[in-house]
Amino acid sequence: MKTILIVAFLLLLALIFVNRQRVFVRDPLAAVYRNDVKQNGVEVFINYSNDVLLERDSDSGSYWTLLQGWNRMPGTPALLKCLRWMACLTDGGHATAVPMEWSGKGKYNPRVTMTSAEVSFADGDGAMMQVELR
DSSP states (O other): OHHHHHHHHHHHHHHHHHTTTTEEEEOTTOEEEETTEEOTTEEEEEOTTOOEEEEEOOTTOOEEEEEOTTTOOOEEESSEEEETTTEEEESSSSOOEEEOOOOSSSSOOOOOEEOSSEEEEEOTTSOEEEEEOO
16 A cells, blocks of 8 residues: 555656646745735746746636746636646646736736746736735
8 A cells, every 4th residue: 555655646746747837836925916015815826937827716806817937928828727725737838828908008018027036017907916926
């Protein structure tokens, strides 16, 4: 029985290693700010390359926002499988995402900055979103 558990654990680690660009793990120490006001109820998930997935699940409005370093365009993931409050799996290393809708005038400029400690971007309403990672 012990051997089976060890083998299952090693297989799980190998699966995560192979899919490290697709697996987003929750960062419980992260904080999200919208126009310098801390947002409650927003969960932050990060992957191996510090791409960010934001989830808000509430009665006043739910959303998923994915921001990847390779294209720097915030959007809603097209396909997402999640274990509640723990981890999410996207459809690929470069996940398919529907670009964020822009409600302002002119062309949408997300003004994205990404570092290993902080991510910031303009949402669809033009408000600045700032995510402080661990």
